Amino acid sequence: MNLIADAHTQLEATTLVSTAEVTHDEHHAHAEPPAFYSVIPFAALLLCIAFLPLIHKTEEWWEHNKNRLLVAVSLGLVTLLYYTFLYGHGVVDHGTHELSAPGFPAAIVVLKNALLVEYIPFIALLFSLYVISGGIAFNGNLVGRPILNTGIIAIGAAIASFIGTTGAAMLLIRPLLKANQKRDYVAHTVIFFIFVVCNTGGCLLPIGDPPLFLGFLRGVPFTWTLSLWPMWLAMNLSLLAVYFVFDTIRYRKEDKEKVEALPEVSEPFSLKGSINFLWLLLVIFCVAVLDPSKPVPGTDWHAPHFFREVCMFALAGISLLTTSKMIRKQNSFNYEAILEVAALFVGIFICMQAPVQILNVNGASLGIDSPWKFYWATGVLSSFLDNAPTYVVFFETAKAAGTNGTAVAGVNEVSLVAISLGAVFMGAMTYIGNGPNFMVKAIAEKNNIRMPSFFGFMAYSCAVLLPLSIVLTFVFLV
Template structure:
């Protein structure tokens, strides 16, 4: 966590403009006729992200106070830039992109062959299966394994956009609520002392939202199915092939990545019974890269060709998120600098934490947003008692606030394309398959219309 230096000024709110500008570029440039083709090139996305990132670094160089990172307070100037880059790139961006890249590459070697009918019941079943496995292989892993089979199943249909949107809602986000390996903010909570299996406590909120979303999707898809051309449905019914899975050699690699993320935590002792050791920095990422390389070497090349696998989707994420991770340091720093005042202003209720964490997680990276409100909630609890859980670190936290923070961070990551890493990759893969996905604001029109009313319902059911 990057903090303003103790006793120093709070960062100027004005300097969130590079972050806001990058969000607006992602949202608006694809919609403008003159910039649409230009923005489609990943090198241009990277150029915009780097320019805005450099402007943010220039602010950190010129301002008159440093930052606190890892217990060390920097001097203003180059020392501050070094600390910001260490935190944004080395500590956050590299682990983030290595995890996404390894899961994306390994799962790209798993081919689900065959073509089943694209009926509302079957589509709903695929989404439900994805929502179930996302907690166990991560939202990225589940998204990459299932998005291509789902698109292939629906290739004869014309009304497919809503299916991909609900896939992002369910598989790429909400499904990953039950274990720390499901979604990054829950993993951060585990690193900060939340018991590994505590997240199973979220099953009621998870199941409630999942069941309602699946029901809404089924009704929507039934309506869309009845509007399809009869000739398309006839082709879909005629072209039936049994499902078969190839590339199963990648399953152990996928499990290996998940275990590496769960247990190779830098600086945290790993006790295997017969062996105790403390993983060094970046060992986790090294193992993931090694498993990815093994996947590339041992998987027949034809399988990835059959999957239409390419690195375009992950390249787009890498180009944009390097700018997002740098420019978001200022808004995260401002949030943290003001965190201690939240309780003084009556910020003590679960519904407040659910919405504050969730809304910010829609546009900021949900992991550091989770940390801000996790630490804020930590400051409210001093004595053990009913409704208080003891963290592995020995600290205490109100369980109702932890539930609200966890649900807000995971659930509302579905609100925008940048709310969670897999969202952009699913969008890109769908577009490569010929699906005309909605724009940034177009996607938010879906999420506001569908998810916000459900979040209001959850608020009254669980958080007030």
Template sequence: MLCIPFAGLLLCIAVMPLVKPEWWEKHQAHAVILWSLLFAIPFALFYGAPKAVETVLECLIGDYLTFIVLLFGLFCVAGNIKLEGSLVGNPKVNVIMLAVGTFFSSCIGTTGASMLFVRPIIQMNSWRKNKRHIMVFFIFLVSNIGGCLTPIGDPPLLMGFSRGVSFFWSMRLFPVLVLNMILLLTIFYHLDKKAYQKDITKGLMPEVKENEPLIRIKGAHNFLYIVMIVIAVILSGVLPKLSAFQNAAGEVIGIPIFKEVTLTVPAIIEIAIILLAALLSFKTTPKEVRVQNHFTWGAIQEVAVLFIGIFITMQPALMVLKSAGSGLGITEPFEMFWATGALSSFLDNTPTYLVFLTTAGAMHFTTGVATTLGVVPVKMLMAISCGAVFMGANTYIGNAPNFMVKSLSDENGINMPSFFGYIWWSLRYLIPVFIIDMIIFFL
């Protein structure tokens, strides 16, 4: 019963933009408050008010705060970088841009790469009418799949790193990434070629920019601030393991908030560095760069409002998963791949990853990757990692950059698929690729 508010909020996100778009745009926050209260009040009746307050605060302080600050920082810094030039959107150029953005995701995170490349992709294809598929495959590749090679790429891998998985271990996923890129970019090229020919047939033509370089970067100094943010993310995984940030009991030190809820010192350091990077980015970049980027706060506001409700209302589902994870009978790599992926499509992929990593670590394997949770076989750890990172692409809420890319696309007049419409895209193009992954890598 306590999972109903989570399902209700997801249903609102899926249906209301279709049936009452203007109302939904104005009242998203009210819907989030309503469903959050419908979770919190019954939870308090069942477990007591102190437990309810502790659960909500643990979610907000322990998870949501660093999550939204990271998104905010990357959104601000990327908004102050302007990529321009004579490149125009056509199938070959779009394939190259998606490939480059996909590899960048492992270097600066899926959120950073999404915010850096989404505006140039939109601008390059602004002359085209048939272009929603470009942004859908952008979400598939840049916002999700590309983040699998390093702990910087996606938060689940960072959690693995903080629990003993070596920093460069996830480079083992390179063959899986390359295969997925080849398959998805091949599909994309044929889709884009057909759409491109339709646009040309209708008389649409790109503006020819003479005497312009292929690529020119305005606000290039902001890459230093992206590096600052990346360092902050790495520190968030490294500092809690240092004795200087632990008390005598081995717990991470911090500011007590309520009962067991603590804002840790490593989290404070991470937040401070990210906010400083965002501030410096705005202070050192001319306003005209943001004007040329059509920078607005709409996308980050929508993500901040909706995801605070998602984080709060999904707590019962995560509690059930944590308590029942070891009893699900999932013991094979391919089962871990689909179980982790299916839940990561709708729940936060970080705790989902940790649940199945903990489950695998408790199986008493003797060979594989040594973690603080136990030894996990290489193939099983690969399956859990790929499921968590890749299948966040299955829905708009599977990973935060998905919704940000959708919002920015909507702002720029691109008619993106609805919530269920997007799932239909993932069923047609992603799931067959994941089946191939399973057959080749996880059986």
């Protein structure tokens, strides 16, 4: 659940740009990581997300967003209390790059970093894409056969690098769910959609996923990520092949008459709400161009802080005004899914500050000195922490190690390949590995699809993604 560069986060390019840009400076500002036990609130929040929906006495209680928010804020408060009374050092302000005083000022900076620098851009992106895509309706007698489902997911893989993983996910999840509304076995389709559209499809351009966008901001050429196409193709074709076989097996268990029954009145394929494609492209433009830390391309003008987010919220409002209410009604559009994400991620971003800071300080001492180690270290940590700052920590680690071959932005190219792939591909390992993962889960559940638990999803990802990652390691990184 961490969330274009997120275009993630990113987000699918907005989330944590400022965070990532100061991680290297933060390491030099103070070399005192938080205590190991400071990660307990973050771990506790993950456990709540994993287990509270499964416990009979808490299942119904957890379904209310106000209760999710209560848990998230309470654990976030524990993190802030740690920085106030126990940490004893200053914290770098990701906006000003200044080191705070210890105690209460440090906690205020942690809260500012979590909410102003990270959470608000994250929610602005997801909210705008959620609202705008909710105004696009695909009509027609679509039947969720394996070939159609595979085709929709493949389209998502093809466009994710160009409109961001979040944009692609929000655009395609509703037609996919509509095509499968008569099927009994749908959860696995949503899971593979998360694997491909929300993650592995987005590694060809910096706008595809937040970590790649941050690499671009740090000097990686915009088109360099196109060189990742062999790995992109291998991973996505493999996932699509596995999905097609799996879905074909599941389809044989369906009631064919029910699934394939057409309505009495045939409905030709059509698209409604196409004006929203313009608003979608403008959101992506905002993410890519209105970075307050960089001048707008071709000018010396820096966008004011939060101008980007205001523009994205405004585009969501314009979408609501320019789209027929009947289209949103047809999509069963409501705000429950985005409110669930907003409630949980406010706690995630606060609690995440401690483990990310530990990683910032200690990342260079982890003994990572080969491409396959960079891939797995970046990937494993990206599964549970936001992949944007994780990418930058290992980017700086590889840069500090020097170069002994072809270099890109001061980093050995093969190491940069490994870091990029690990951050993007392994964001699919958990619901919180990338922003759109949890959003798609929430949308599916609002459409009465019973999705697996946190660890249930990991069972799928470990069974499918880990073997493919091992093969990818031996073919491309060893």
